Amino acid sequence: MGSRLLRLNLPCCEQANLTHPEEVVALHRGYRAAGAEVLLTNTFQANPIALAGCGLEDQLHRIAVTAQMLAWSTQPRFVLGDVGPIYSPGNFREFADRDALHLTLTALGEADTLDGILFETCSTPEALGAVEFALHQVEAVRDLPLLLSISYHRQPDGSLVSRSGHPPERFASLASRHGVAALGVNCGRDIGLDEILTIVHRYRQATDLPLFVRPNAGTPLASGVYPRTPEEFAACVPELLQAGVSLLGGCCGTTEVHIAAMRTALVNGTPRAPEKTNPTPEYAPPA
DSSP: OHHHHGGGOOSSGGGHHHHOHHHHHHHHHHHHHHTOOEEEOSOTTOSHHHHHTTTOGGGHHHHHHHHHHHHHTTOOSEEEEEEOOOOOTTOOSTTOOHHHHHHHHHHHHTTOOOSEEEEEEEOSTHHHHHHHHHHHHOGGGTTSOEEEEEOOEEOTTSOEEOTTSOOHHHHHHHHGGGTOSEEEEEOOTTOOHHHHHHHHHHHHHHOOSOEEEEOOSSOOOTTSOOOOOHHHHHHTHHHHHHTTEEEEOOOTTOOHHHHHHHHHHHHHOOOOOOOOSSOOOOOOOOO
């Protein structure tokens, strides 16, 4: 959603819910037509701190409610409220401001139209605490399943760790006790599909929770092109399913064509193919 809305040149992508609702609905509709059953609200940074930087701090509730309405207008099977990391000015700890987290989740949950909350692109154990806080301290989302998705990178020594330096097993072993309903992996610079599969296997060794993946369509080049083709994107679907993944989707640079290819692979099965090293142009959505 975010990488597609950047073309509008808004101070923040969440503003599009109010100023360009037709653009947001068109994206939701395109992914639905491609076979997506779960949609995320356009609220990744719809929190008081991030919106204040755009001069929209007084629009939090309106943005959250409108985002849900726009997603539901395309009649998906499920809608999840999207919550990205919340950073206080000068503080690089995720979700350090509990008041901001409470306001964010309350704004999302008060409309009473969501099927769950997704904490995504998180990269420190503080995210586990944020889920537990939501479960016990935020009435508006207390009865919703709370999903958590972590981003990783590969260090020079080859190890896969989050920004805080923790391996996948750390999050998997603690997720259930903190109230996480499903654990995932998304985004991640220079993380390929092989790394995603490795993370899933390592998760499964440490938890029985449902698992999900939402990889990028490759790491964007300087030109802004996301190089992973839909065919490459869908090629690992059989292995991911075999590894125990319950939900499949995409993060940055994932177009409707990528989702359609993944959907086809879910139905028909696709043999594993190596990823190409030569980048190809980003696929445009179908007309």
